[in-house]
Amino acid sequence: MAVEESFMTSVSKNFGPNTKLSEDEYDKLFSLTQIFHNDLEDLYIEWESFNFAEGEDLELQMTNLIKFHDYLQNKLTNNKFTPSSNKVNKDTNSGRKPLSKRSMNNENTPSTPQIKKRKTIETSSPAPGDYDTANNTFTTSPIKATKQSHTLLETLNPQIESFELTTKDINPVKLAANFDPSKYKFRTMQMKLLESADVLDDQIDTMAELYQEQNKTEDLQFGNPCLSSQFDIICCGRIVPDSPNYNQEILNNKSLYLETSRLSGVGQRIPLDLSKLKGYSFFTGQIVILKGRNPTGKEFYVEQVMPMPQLGTPVSSKEELEEFETLQNGEGLKVVVASGPYSNSNKLAYTKLENLIEKINNDIHPNVVILNGPFIDLTNKEVEQGEFTSLPKDQQPRNLDDVFKIIITPLLKKIDSKIQVILLPSLKDSCSDHCSYPQDSFDRKKFQLPKNIKVFPNPSSFAINEMLIGSSNLDIFKDLKEVLKQDDTLSSNRFDRIINHIFDQRRYYPVIPGSIATITTQSENVADLSNGASGEFLNGLNIGGSCLEIPYMGLSELGSSIPDVLILPSELKVFAKIVKGVVVINPGQFIRPSKSSEVEDGSYVVLSLLPPKVNEIDENNVEKVANENDLYHHNIYKRSRVDVYTS
Incomplete structure (x- = not known):
């Protein structure tokens, strides 16, 4: 054929x-x-x-x-089930500081004293016009062993010329954390059912309130989708599977239910009939606002999926932007982004990372280096076996923390002290105190890290001068499984659809229940774990998955604005693209897992940002906010160049 x-x-x-x-x-x-x-x-x-x-x-x-x-x-x-969906989220404000005076009136706005002048503008669209370009999505094939290190693979916005920084004695960077570190000091593995239920309910009720707030002029009739009705109503709820022990791989449009909150529908669930919809993209845990009716009391017939309330865009004052331009001496900024593992999966060998650090110091000269874990990978064979053959006999560690201090700390100390370094952990990091998401930061003092290295939690939001960055080191692209019916309103690109879901749901990781990593050859029924399985059933589980700490999922919210740059490391295809005016980067894995101890292929990213030019008329630079005299959109997506290199 x-x-x-x-x-x-x-x-x-x-x-x-x-x-x-x-x-x-x-x-x-x-x-x-x-x-x-x-x-x-x-x-x-x-x-x-x-x-x-x-x-x-x-x-x-x-x-x-x-x-x-x-x-x-x-x-x-094979039966591969996810954990029961009765594991849930807590106070959505648990990771938020008080609002600054210039912030919009939104209770969930993350803010810190360092960025008091930053605010967001609520608009009908989440960006100053959707920005699309022919080169906004990479179509790179998997990296082959023939590629030499530091070979350029693809470039986003190649019309922006690469530049060298001349000011190397002083780093013109103001780093502002957009989170409260003390909120991440919670004890793990202590989830309570009622706290989780409160958080899940609050997510639904908050979204319904936001929708009503942004649609005050419309005649809205919110109702309970579980009750029989002969006329159309609008309802807000969560997409859930028909059974807690479901197979995520074969979830389909016949197995989706809508879960209500205790306030809107006594927490009941109702089957959904999606036959009248021309197109849709649903996943478990998704908060949706639906229009339809329930004539029989047994099934809710969906007529329309209503658009979700949109986040604002980050803006800065003219005074701030002029300050940053002066600080940078009219030059741009450079940021290097890489994500672990940093060694081959068969041994602890960090030659590639050492070479990257040498290139950072001698060639790239970035202002900031963002390194996502894992640094000492729990799935590494030497770590699994507890035999560190790569280390000298006189440096055998007492524990895995010693491994970090012996191998990783000396490497990080080699990075030029003028360069600001940011470390974010992974759920596969052996030296992290938290094994669940959201995840606390590394202990900087314990690992004897120098002052130029900052340790941030996972996920976290922070600003480099005016550029607001959101970073989440959990593989949402692999974990989010859609029930999809394609039409013209939905992007044909799966990555684009998932990124839009993140913006709509206002959370870095909106999937509930989370994923569970299983050994592919295991045929045991993992669903038995939800009923308190015996120890032998744990043989089918692997290190990984999302391990959600539901009562603290408020720490994983985006806040009141979308970021300028969104970093989402994934083991899937490396890419950099622009979605709704946001530069979204998957730096890929620095070293991809391989059966061979000699193959060490991977990738990393260099972002180059032109300086803000407030006093020059340039459509590709900062843009004045309509009806605001002193506020400007950052337009990072127009003035940044993203280069993807082999590691």
Whole structure:
């Protein structure tokens, strides 16, 4: 069977422009889309997961496609369940400081004394016009071993020329943390059911209030979707599966329920009929506002999915921007972003990280370096076995904290002291006190880190001069599974849809219940864990997953504005793109897991930002806010260049 030319073009688009297959291989790929009812984009996501499970980048050829077929079949037949959805969230203001005087009147606005002048503007659209460009999405294929280190892969906004910084004696950076570190000092593994239920209810009720606030002129009739009604109502609730022990891989439009809050519907759940919708993208844990009716009292017929209340955009005053421009001496800023693991999965070898640090000091000369964990990966074979053969015999550690101090601390101390370094932990970090999300920061004193290194929690929001950055080191792109019906209103790009969900839900990780990492060869029923399983069932679990600390999920909220830059590390395809005026970056893994101890492929990112020019008329620089004399949109997406390099 000869496949159509359009299918071959789509293969090239999703699997990389250099993909050249034989006719039989195209036929095999086409048959996989038919057998498993996946489009090519979803199939590529599965292919990336398959590569990750195999521990190496496989060529797209017939032998590997047959193995891929077996992998998909086993994945479909095995029972892989997520934890029960009765694990939930707490006070949404738990991580918020008091508002500054110039902030908008929004109770959830994260703020600190260092950024008192920063405020947000509530607009009908979350950005000063959606910004789209032909190069706003990378279509890079998986990194191959033939790539040399520090080879440029792709560039976002290549029209902005790369520049060198001349002022190297003083770092012209003001770093402002947009969180309260004391809120992350909670004790883990102490979730209480009523506290979790209060948080989940509050998420629904808060979203309903925001919708009513932003639609005051409309005649809104909010009602209980669980009660019989012969006329259309508007309701707010959470998308949940039909059973706590559900298989996330085969969740479909027939297995979705709407969960109400105790205030709006006594916490009841009602099945959803989505047949009248032309298009939708739903996932478990999603807060939605629906219009429809329940004529029989047994099922809610959805007529329309209402648009969610939108966040504002960050702005700064003219005085602030002039101060930053003067501080930078009219020059731009450079930020390096990398995400672990930083060693091969078979041994603790940090030669690549040492080479990157050398390049940072001698060639790149950035103002800020953002390093996401894991630094000492719990899944590393030496860590798992407790035998550190990579270390000298006279430096054998007593514990994993010693491993960090012996290996990582000396490397970080080699970074030029004038460069500001930010460390964010991962749930796979062996030296983090918190094994759940949201996650407390590293202990800077314990690891003897120098003063130029800041330790931030995961997730966190912070500002580098005027640039507001949001960073969450938990793989939302892998964990969020959609029930999708495509139409013209939805982006055809899965990454774009997930990023839009983050903005709409106002949380870095909106999936509930969270993911659970399982060993692919394990066939045990993991759902038994929700009923208090015996120890032998734990054999099917692997280190990883989201491990959500629901009562403190308020710490994972975006606040009252979308960031200028959103950093979301993922093991899936590295990319940098612009969505709703936000520069979204997945730096990829610095070293991708591999079965071979010699293969160390990966990537990192360099962001170059032009200085703010308040007194010059330039459509690609800061932009004055309408009806405001002294406030300006940052327009980071117009004046930043993002380069992706091999590690």
